[in-house]
Amino acid sequence: MAGPSPPRPATGAQPDGGASAARGGGGGRADRRFLDPAVVAKLSHLDVRARLVVEGFIAGMHRSPFHGFSVEFAEHRPYMPGDPLKNLDWKVWARSDRLLVKQFTEETNLRCHLLVDLSGSMGFRSPRAAMSKLEYARSLAAALAYLMLQQQDAVGALLFADRALRYVPPRAVRSHLDVILKTLGALEPQGRTRLGPALHELAERIKRRGLVILCSDLMDSPAEVLLGLQHFRHRHHEVVVFHILDPDEVEFPYTDTATFVDLETGDRITTEPWEIARRYRDRLQEWSDRYALACRENRIDYVRLETMTPFDEALLAYLEKRARLH
Secondary structure, three states, X not given: OOOOOOOHHHOOOEEXXXXXXXXXXXXXXXXXXXXXXHHHOOOOOHHHHHHHHHHHHHHOOOOOOOOOOOEEEEEEEEOOOXXXXXXXXXXXXXXXXXXEEEEEEEOOOOEEEEEEEOOHHHHOOOXXXXXXXXXXXXXXXXXXXXXXXXXXXXXXXXXXXXXXXXXXXXXXXXXXXXXXXXXXXXXXXXXXXXXXXXXXXXHHHOOOXXXXXXXXXXXXXXXXXXXXXXXXXXXXOEEEEEEEEOHHHHHOOOOOOEEEEOOOOOOEEEEOHHHHHHHHHHHHHHHHHHHHHHHHHOOOEEEEEEOOOOHHHHHHHHHHHHHHHO
């Protein structure tokens, strides 16, 4: 069934003369300030961003996310001479005078692929936003990679626009973080958004079941995007979608006559924003709701984020999915 298409001004179009993204050095102690995109945007290096975002996130948690994922209790069996005494279930012995050994199953480390959309619309940044959608996606993906490698999970990255552009297979060694970060920072926004075909190609490429995390503005036909996401589910992957939008794309605060420029095609449209603002917001909400509903029906985690959203909201969404996988 045909559904709402993304409202035209939200396809990465911006009024002429949009501000460039803030850059610069920075640092300081790792605390919850580094969950604020405006603070993170001042840090020039992805490795610093990733570490400080994750450490700021952990500082706000009641317990570390790095525990409880390594082994899982399976069952008891009778004690045999030579079994390590540390595996004896002393509580069972105290109750029943029986010597039973606790058996554990080693849990397979998670394999995760970070999918980052590099299409032209991801380069949009409104003057009040601290970073572009792509910069936000990069920072989020870098933090997720850092967090997963701390948990000894294997993580890889796929960067794409209308096709796959760069692929890094997942590995679980700490030194792999440098490879991930260099890949995330190597390419700039480019090309047209064709999420559907790109997702199908990526789904065919990823053979082993795992967790797929998509960071994108989803500026394409929902029907095609959702078919691509369903392809991952058909292959039994767990999927998390971080739908990243600029606050001006959501609120459409423009009032004066403006010319909007499509960042992917160069097309221009001059309009009176006050005449279309209400209809635009309604269409965007309908478009976003369709993604949310379809993802829920397909057991895909959908998280809508604006580039001013603190990073801990996204990291918590990942950890909740991570906990369900175990």
